[in-house]
Amino acid sequence: MGKITGFLEYKREVEAYKPIKERVKNFKEFSIPLPESHLKNQGARCMDCGIPFCHSGCPLGNLIPDFNDKVYKGKWKEAAAILHSTNNFPEFTGRLCPAPCEEACVLGINEDPVTIENIEKNIVEQAFKNGWIVANPPEIRTGKKIAVVGSGPSGLAAAQQLNRAGHLVTVFERDDKVGGLLRYGIPDFKMEKLVIDRRVKILEKEGISFETNAHVGVNVDAVKLKKEFDAIVLCGGATVRRPIPIKGADLKGVYQAMDFLKQNNKRVAGKNDFDEVISAKGKHVIVIGGGDTGSDCIGTSNRQGAKSVTNFEILDKPTEGRPPHQPWPYWPMRLRTSSSHKEGVERFFSISTKEFIGDKNGNLTGLKTVEVEWIFKEGERPQLKELPNTEKHWNCDLVLLALGFTGAEKTIADQLGLEMDFRTNIKANTNDYRTNVSGVFTAGDMRRGQSLIVWAISEGRQAAYHVDKYLMGSSNLPLKDDNDLPRI
Numbered sequence: 001m002g003k004i005t006g007f008l009e010y011k012r013e014v015e016a017y018k019p020i021k022e023r024v025k026n027f028k029e030f031s032i033p034l035p036e037s038h039l040k041n042q043g044a045r046c047m048d049c050g051i052p053f054c055h056s057g058c059p060l061g062n063l064i065p066d067f068n069d070k071v072y073k074g075k076w077k078e079a080a081a082i083l084h085s086t087n088n089f090p091e092f093t094g095r096l097c098p099a100p101c102e103e104a105c106v107l108g109i110n111e112d113p114v115t116i117e118n119i120e121k122n123i124v125e126q127a128f129k130n131g132w133i134v135a136n137p138p139e140i141r142t143g144k145k146i147a148v149v150g151s152g153p154s155g156l157a158a159a160q161q162l163n164r165a166g167h168l169v170t171v172f173e174r175d176d177k178v179g180g181l182l183r184y185g186i187p188d189f190k191m192e193k194l195v196i197d198r199r200v201k202i203l204e205k206e207g208i209s210f211e212t213n214a215h216v217g218v219n220v221d222a223v224k225l226k227k228e229f230d231a232i233v234l235c236g237g238a239t240v241r242r243p244i245p246i247k248g249a250d251l252k253g254v255y256q257a258m259d260f261l262k263q264n265n266k267r268v269a270g271k272n273d274f275d276e277v278i279s280a281k282g283k284h285v286i287v288i289g290g291g292d293t294g295s296d297c298i299g300t301s302n303r304q305g306a307k308s309v310t311n312f313e314i315l316d317k318p319t320e321g322r323p324p325h326q327p328w329p330y331w332p333m334r335l336r337t338s339s340s341h342k343e344g345v346e347r348f349f350s351i352s353t354k355e356f357i358g359d360k361n362g363n364l365t366g367l368k369t370v371e372v373e374w375i376f377k378e379g380e381r382p383q384l385k386e387l388p389n390t391e392k393h394w395n396c397d398l399v400l401l402a403l404g405f406t407g408a409e410k411t412i413a414d415q416l417g418l419e420m421d422f423r424t425n426i427k428a429n430t431n432d433y434r435t436n437v438s439g440v441f442t443a444g445d446m447r448r449g450q451s452l453i454v455w456a457i458s459e460g461r462q463a464a465y466h467v468d469k470y471l472m473g474s475s476n477l478p479l480k481d482d483n484d485l486p487r488i
């Protein structure tokens with residue numbers, strides 16, 4: 001532990017953001033890094049707890065007190081080595097993770113928790129700046145060939161781990177660029193895409209091959225892939241969008257959030273050849289869905305120049321603080337206010353959309369809602385009750401549906417005869433990440449349903465261990481919670 005009295009001396013301090021008026025003019029990241037001396041003080045706040053609950057809060061099992069201590073001492077290179085021993089891509093999680101580790105931090109019981117996520121981001125950025133992150137190709141190749149389907153964080157993590165074990169890895173990605181939802185879901189203002197490109201260059205130098213515009217099950221034969229490769233890891237995400245089966249859902253002006261976000265990310269990357277332009281410019285926008293995707297639609301709409309942005313959430317408004325049934329160190333379902341919310345939106349909770357309304361040309365002009373109440377009874381699923389006389393009409397020209405995802409696509413599952421689970425994800429458990437078909441594994445959102453980047457990286461790493469063991473009989477790749485195994 002660096003400084004015994006650190007947590008008593010220093011207050012929590014995180015990066016400030018550029019003023020709203022300035023940052024909504026573009027799609028660039030907008031946080032202002034802390035000076036190094038301030039970061040060291042933040043590292044000094046860590047109490048190096050005998051039982052560090054932050055470890056169990058982190059799905060990767062990051063060695064948090066160890067790198068906090070190195071940061072306090074200014075040993076950034078050592079901090080970077082510790083961080084990378086459990087996390088392939090801390091530059092993604094350091095920017096985008098909701099930080100369950102911080103909710104589990106012991107200091108958080110009666111003080112503000114350690115700024116673990118921001119420390120993580122600064123360690124990895126120091127490492128890139130100083131040229132410490134370099135390609136590290138394996139010395140020996142096993143001759144085994146592995147296909148990874150999908151290039152989101154789970155696919156990239158699985159690919160890097162398996163390449164480190166000496167296997168020849170090819171990543172197949174149906175989009176034109178690598179990165180999964182990091183590339184074509186999450187907006188640039190949360191993470192600029194050069195952050196992905198910088199890492200992918202290193203993966204390429206390490207010997208991983210990337211095939212883009214390669215849609216397995218469509219223009220790449222899944223059965224042939226199975227024959228040509230010694231193992232397949234399916235990391236295709238949970239991409240089936242939840243629809244809204246109400247009157248008017250087919251009007252011009254009602255779009256799935258992912259179509260809107262993907263098009264915007266492509267536009268920011270310099271593309272402009274769209275069959276249909278989806279834009280919030282000059283429009284009254286209603287975003288339906290109060291999660292991460294909804295928040296990203298709000299930030300994007302404001303940057304595109306929306307006249308107004310309104311957000312509906314069907315669930316009740318959560319409490320500001322921890323709800324009593326989710327005490328420390330659990331992840332609390334409390335009201336989250338993102339930087340995008342602060343940029344301008346009116347939020348409504350306990351509201352359900354009943355109908356979209358259009359003009360005679362099929363263009364959206366408004367929608368109708370009712371207020372709802374959730375009825376909770378022990379042992380039963382919560383029931384939704386519409387409140388009488390609460391019907392309301394809203395004018396709008398653009399509706400973005402951010403209602404979540406229902407599971408994985410079935411194309412590959414049908415072609416390879418894979419079982420799906422009851423939530424329509426590809427079925428495999430966390431003991432070995434194996435599907436019912438020998439040699440086919442699955443990880444990330446495709447296995448667990450729409451989740452978080454940190455879980456995707458964790459699953460990719462864990463699955464890689466089991467693929468390596470399947471191919472070689474044993475594996476030296478690290479497994480979470482197994483600190484005795486050599487770390488690569």
Ligand SMILES: Cc1cc2nc3c(=O)[nH]c(=O)nc-3n(C[C@H](O)[C@H](O)[C@H](O)COP(=O)(O)OP(=O)(O)OC[C@H]3O[C@@H](n4cnc5c(N)ncnc54)[C@H](O)[C@@H]3O)c2cc1C
Nearest residue numbers: 150152153154174180181216236237444445451452453456
């Ligand atoms: C809008 C949005 C914002 C989010 N924001 C955050 C956030 O701030 N923080 C956070 O932690 N999480 C966030 N998430 C969740 C997070 O992005 C996902 O949990 C994570 O990306 C899952 O990683 P993955 O590798 O399993 O799948 P994905 O990232 O979904 O990647 C799957 C990839 O597989 C490709 N693919 C699918 N099928 C095939 C096929 N048959 N052939 C070839 N390629 C295929 C897809 O094109 C895609 O590139 C967000 C999600 C969304 C939708």
Ligand code: SF4
Nearest residue numbers: 046047049054105106
């Ligand atoms: S729980 Fe918090 S204070 Fe304790 S070791 Fe982890 S980061 Fe440090």
